[in-house]
Amino acid sequence: MPNTKNSTRRRGKKLEDAVLSAAWNLVNEVGYKDFTMSEVAKRANAAKPVLYRRWSEKSELVASAIIKYGPKIDVSIPDTGSLREDLIKLFSQLLVIFDTFGTEKLHGLLSDRLKSIPVDKILNATSSENKLTEMIMAVLKHSDDRGELDIKNITSRIINLPGILLINEVVEHEAMDKKTIEDIVDRILLPVFLGQKKAADNN
Amino acid sequence: MPNTKNSTRRRGKKLEDAVLSAAWNLVNEVGYKDFTMSEVAKRANAAKPVLYRRWSEKSELVASAIIKYGPKIDVSIPDTGSLREDLIKLFSQLLVIFDTFGTEKLHGLLSDRLKSIPVDKILNATSSENKLTEMIMAVLKHSDDRGELDIKNITSRIINLPGILLINEVVEHEAMDKKTIEDIVDRILLPVFLGQKKAADNN
DNA sequence: TAAAATAGTATACCGTAGTATCTTAAAATG
DNA sequence: CATTTTAAGATACTACGGTATACTATTTTA
Numbered sequence: 312m313p314n315t316k317n318s319t320r321r322r323g324k325k326l327e328d329a330v331l332s333a334a335w336n337l338v339n340e341v342g343y344k345d346f347t348m349s350e351v352a353k354r355a356n357a358a359k360p361v362l363y364r365r366w367s368e369k370s371e372l373v374a375s376a377i378i379k380y381g382p383k384i385d386v387s388i389p390d391t392g393s394l395r396e397d398l399i400k401l402f403s404q405l406l407v408i409f410d411t412f413g414t415e416k417l418h419g420l421l422s423d424r425l426k427s428i429p430v431d432k433i434l435n436a437t438s439s440e441n442k443l444t445e446m447i448m449a450v451l452k453h454s455d456d457r458g459e460l461d462i463k464n465i466t467s468r469i470i471n472l473p474g475i476l477l478i479n480e481v482v483e484h485e486a487m488d489k490k491t492i493e494d495i496v497d498r499i500l501l502p503v504f505l506g507q508k509k510a511a512d513n514n
Numbered sequence: 515m516p517n518t519k520n521s522t523r524r525r526g527k528k529l530e531d532a533v534l535s536a537a538w539n540l541v542n543e544v545g546y547k548d549f550t551m552s553e554v555a556k557r558a559n560a561a562k563p564v565l566y567r568r569w570s571e572k573s574e575l576v577a578s579a580i581i582k583y584g585p586k587i588d589v590s591i592p593d594t595g596s597l598r599e600d601l602i603k604l605f606s607q608l609l610v611i612f613d614t615f616g617t618e619k620l621h622g623l624l625s626d627r628l629k630s631i632p633v634d635k636i637l638n639a640t641s642s643e644n645k646l647t648e649m650i651m652a653v654l655k656h657s658d659d660r661g662e663l664d665i666k667n668i669t670s671r672i673i674n675l676p677g678i679l680l681i682n683e684v685v686e687h688e689a690m691d692k693k694t695i696e697d698i699v700d701r702i703l704l705p706v707f708l709g710q711k712k713a714a715d716n717n
Numbered sequence: 718t719a720a721a722a723t724a725g726t727a728t729a730c731c732g733t734a735g736t737a738t739c740t741t742a743a744a745a746t747g
Numbered sequence: 748c749a750t751t752t753t754a755a756g757a758t759a760c761t762a763c764g765g766t767a768t769a770c771t772a773t774t775t776t777a
Contacts, residue, residue, distance in 0.1 A: 418628075419629070421628070422625050422626075422628040422629045423625070425621075425624065425625040425628060425685065426621075426622070426625045429685055429686045464701075466697065466701065468697065468698065468701070468702070469701060469702065471682070471686075472702065475678060475679070475682050476678070479633055479674070479678050482628065482632055482633045483632045483633055483634060483674075494669065494671065495671070498667075498669065498671070498672060498706065498709070498710065499671070499672065499675065499706050501709075502705040502706050502708075502709030503701065503702050503705050503706060505705075506701065506704075506705030506709075507701065
């Protein structure tokens with residue numbers, strides 16, 4: 312504590328913040344591909360090993376910077392009484408991600424992260440406390456309560472489907488708009504979710 | 515190293531084959547991550563620029579080698595009279611890929627390819643006549659002929675779904691077995707495809 | 718057959734991710 | 748306050764993907 316003023320050498324959180332801030336600025340200036348670790352180090356007046364001591368690879372540093380300085384996603388779980396509306400609202404909360412970053416940033420980040428982690432972890436990591444699958448699960452629980460589906464039949468593959476579709480949109484298309492969301496919900500998600508009907512519904 | 519007496523300089527297909535063969539051996543020995551272009555060049559007694567003149571990046575060379583020396587995929591389009599059986603057969607044809615390669619090879623290849631091309635192109639890739647989406651389309655056409663769905667309602671997003679699910683399995687799981695295929699077909703693909711019903715079916 | 722175009726050879730080079738090493742400031746411990 | 752421990756600084760290094768260049772063998776063409 313008595314050091315803060317005169318200290319020439321930053322440590323811990325101070326240093327970490329400086330690096331994350333530099334990383335955030337840089338990724339916004341040059342995008343993901345041209346983002347280099349050396350440049351971040353230079354801008355933060357830090358040494359490269361400092362970066363690698365905290366983030367094991369480029370994509371992790373960028374992900375951290377986005378989590379800290381990127382758009383905050385509304386984490387509220389919609390409960391409108393309609394599965395369709397709930398899903399649309401949930402997806403719409405994610406639109407801000409597309410609005411903030413171009414495809415290039417998301418795309419590059421995605422392929423690099425894919426190198427080290429499985430798909431279902433990608434979304435959780437990027438938004439830390441905002442686990443998409445948990446939110447999906449909550450929405451489906453409400454639907455189950457209304458007797459529209461049987462949540463016991465919802466497998467992990469099905470739970471992951473929204474995330475996968477989201478990632479696919481990132482990779483494949485420039486943007487995700489309201490119309491795309493409705494298309495995904497109506498043509499894919501609802502048929503899949505509601506296809507897992509309660510046994511009583513079957514005959 | 516100057517040529518010993520009668521060493522002719524290889525060109526065209528001869529040279530290409532030597533490189534592909536070396537690449538195939540190498541990727542099987544060391545996997546994708548430790549596969550280096552320099553080592554391929556060395557083994558094929560070729561110069562690096564020769565590789566890059568034909569394949570623009572590492573992932574392309576590896577993909578080419580797999581297409582040439584890897585398992586031949588049955589490209590026949592099933593037509594059993596049942597959409598479910600057709601889809602299961604189609605997916606089962608792809609099992610051989612998982613059997614032949616470990617996840618590491620597919621995983622690394624996938625993330626590198628993702629860097630330069632969109633998801634829906636990954637499977638079609640240089641494999642010329644083996645386009646998954648075309649086969650899906652044919653199977654769906656048969657189903658349409660039987661009046662089970664309306665093919666006009668099948669959007670590109672829906673057509674790409676099988677490929678996306680396949681890629682997801684590559685990334686996320688060790689293997690894809692019969693049970694997985696049935697799960698994907700019954701719980702996801704059939705609900706989605708059959709959800710796009712003909713207007714006449716609506717009661 | 719001679720010239721021109723094509724494409725392989727050899728090698729040096731660049732940029733970046735990521736690591737190793739050695740020194741030194743600052744914090745923790747006692 | 749002295750000692751020990753932690754972690755930053757500085758810098759050099761390795762490995763690899765991919766490119767550039769200069770040279771030369773082979774094929775094409777006229």
